[in-house]
Amino acid sequence: MRIFILALDDLWDTGLAVSLDAFALANSFSAQLMKGAPHFDVSVVGVRKRVRSRHGFPIPVQAISSEPKPDWVIVPALAKGTPEQLLPALQRPDVKLAKTQLLKWHAAGASVAASCIGTFVLAETGLLDHREATTTWWLAPVFRQRYPHVLLDESRILVSSGTAVTAGAAMGHLDLALWLIRTVSPQISSLVSRYLLADLRSLQAPYIIPNHLAQSDPLISRFEQWARENLKQGFSLQQAAKALATSSRTLQRRCDAVLGKSPLAYFQDLRVEHAQSLLHGNDADIESIAAEVGYADGATLRTLLRERLGRGVRDLRASLR
Template identity: 75%
Template structure:
């Protein structure tokens, strides 16, 4: 498999290096333990002759030539983790040049993968329009605003869609690399993941901080504050809208536009976050915690935690040991 890593100035250092390490280990195991030819031919390519990482380290890049025909192009994240840094970065000349190369490679039949903030660069090409995608969870509101034609689900860690795949935040680079290794050899992917103490995670949901998402919109922030004060009560959309001096329709529309979910779903997220905090940080039993977050019994809460976080009460408490 010929893989081209597209390196731009200001890359997230860990994103680049963890991908290189994962494929390097896979090649080594394939040769030494399985007697195979190393299956991954990885090159780092750049639209500029000199490229530096986000920490200022020089990245050795190859020039992009007409005969470069990768099977996969990987787009690591830029080290621009807030909207005020990312929006100007996306307007840079080298990013525009990178978009043109991505479109050309895609037209030639290449598959394209992007992780974390790299999914913004891929979305800038228009190739993700009317496709499913994920991205770094805390920038999901900005992603929805910029790319309304993309079906975004930031709760997922990996989203294949056609000849493209996107991965979630930060260490999603490793999940993406393991996913690509597994496409070639599940056995090899298992060996690499065990060596790195890492498994492909299916969800970002356990890592999402609802309050961070609410910061993207004044109305949603006010709704978030109101909701935290009413977790014990049953949710009423009209009551919430009245308290915020808006209409139920406006609140519904803003939640969908900013968060990609209904006000009720976001209210449930806040309940789960609070319940998780109490499970891990208080001496309350599950029945008492259920009462604190507005559920009739502990069994209902136990099921919800498992559905939303993929972990049970014992596992959540064990995380603190």
């Protein structure tokens, strides 16, 4: 498998490094255990001759030529963690050249992938339109508003959608590399994950901080504050809208546009977050915690935690200690 990693200036160091390390380990295990040639021919390429990482380290890049053609092109994350940094960066000349080059590679038959904030660069091409995708969770509201035709689900760590694959925040780079390795050899992928102490995860949901998502919109920010003050109460869209001096329809529409979910679903997110905090260092029984977050019984809370986080109460207590 021939892989091009498209390096742009001001790249997030860890994202590039962990991807290269994962593929290098895979090649090493392949040569040792399978007595064959390395499976992954990885090149770091750039649209500019000189590329530096966020910490100022020079990244040796190969010039892009018509041959050889890649099977996969990966776009790692730019080190632009806020909308104020990211949106101007997407207008840079090198990013626009990268967009054009990605379209050429894809037209020639290459599959494309991106992790974390690199998903924004990939989305700029339009190649994610009408496809399922994920992105770095704290920039999901910005992503959703900028690319309304992308079917975004930021709760997932990795989403494969035909010839495009996206991965979530930060260490999603490693999840993406492991996924690509697994398409060639599940055995090698398992070895790499063990050597790197990387659990095979499927959800970003346990890592999402709901109030970070709410800050991007004044109405949603006010709704979040109201919701936290009323977690013990049963949710009522009409009561929430009245308290915020808006209509139910407006609140519903803004939640969908900014968060990609209903007001009730976001209210439940906050309940899950608070329940997690109560499970941490707290020996209270599940019935008491359920009452604290507004549920009549522990069974309902157990079901919600498993649906949202993919873990039961016992696993959550163990992981939080």
